[in-house]
Amino acid sequence: MKTAKRIQGLQAFYALWGGQLISVIGSGMTRFGLSVWILAEGGILAGSVGALIGVGTGRGMGFMFILIGLIVFGVVLLSWLNRSIRLLEDRLPDYEIG
Numbered sequence: 001m002k003t004a005k006r007i008q009g010l011q012a013f014y015a016l017w018g019g020q021l022i023s024v025i026g027s028g029m030t031r032f033g034l035s036v037w038i039l040a041e042g043g044i045l046a047g048s049v050g051a052l053i054g055v056g057t058g059r060g061m062g063f064m065f066i067l068i069g070l071i072v073f074g075v076v077l078l079s080w081l082n083r084s085i086r087l088l089e090d091r092l093p094d095y096e097i098g
Contacts, residue, residue, distance in 0.1 A: 031061050
């Protein structure tokens with residue numbers, strides 16, 4: 001087991017739950033901003049990104065999926081190319097149970 005005993009259980013659950021809550025709120029605000037202001041007809045990115053994926057209702061969410069997919073791909077690629085990150089699981093010591 002790789003997690004210290006002091007952060008297991010309910011404390012870890014609250015930390016993960018709090019992060020999920022922030023993520024959901026941020027995603028909702030980002031979706032609203034992208035779909036209403038940025039990729040609406042005549043919006044900031046309507047001429048550039050809008051030419052590729054279109055403008056109007058729902059295009060902001062599509063753009064966000066494309067953008068997040070590219071970011072995740074970049075992080076995975078950089079993590080795979082970095083040897084110290086790739087071998088992190090093998091280098092971390094195991095905690096004793098009990």
